[in-house]
Amino acid sequence: MINHHPPLELLFDYAAGTLPEPVALAVATHASMCPACRDEISAVEALGGALLETLEPVAMSATSLDAVLARLDEPEATPVTVSAARAASGVASFLPGPLRRYLGEVLPGGWDRLPWRRVTRSLEELRLPMSVQGFKASLMRLAPGSTVPVHTHRGQEFTLVLAGGFSDETGEYLPGDFACKDQTHVHRPVVDTDEPCISLVVLDAPLKLTGMMGRLVNPFINRM
Ligand SMILES: [Zn+2]
Incomplete structure (x- = not known):
């Protein structure tokens, strides 16, 4: 049972195809x-498709239709770097589909065989x-019983638990x-689980830091 979901605006931006790759x-x-969330x-x-249909035909090119259709399959996208044969034989099947293309040369045998x-x-x-640029995306594996020192974030931090779990002030994450x-x-x-906690962690700290400069500079640039 999943209790913590991405905020709606993140799902909207994902559906619109406007999120940066790591997010x-x-x-x-x-x-x-x-x-x-799939639903x-x-x-x-x-x-979005219904809205597009109400627009003038010129707004909907064959290319953009292809792009929309291509996106429909994205959550279960075929891994790019894992061969069809290996995927078909269930190799790396412990990895959720979207992650497999980033870990193409992973050996069979589960989380322990990843090059940590x-x-x-x-x-x-x-x-x-x-x-x-400007993002860091990692798999993190924390030992059972371990704590992460108290910390804040310079930017956004997105964490998706893949195995095990953790708790913090906002609840339990499985x-x-x-x-x-x-x-x-x-x-x-x-x-606080008996097994290690394995998460996908995406940080956009450097991007956040340049955000204020961007806001200050952009109006000026736009006038040039
Ligand atoms: Zn969800």
């Missing part, structure tokens, strides 16, 4: 685990390759649960 990955991976996204996409990099005694990380934190949150997650 879209977090939403797509949640949606692949959450029928309720929500489908409804928004259907609404040890950060501290209780934390391991696996950075995911992203084509956009597989499929999606947490969305920003600089107004101070939290202290505790891994």
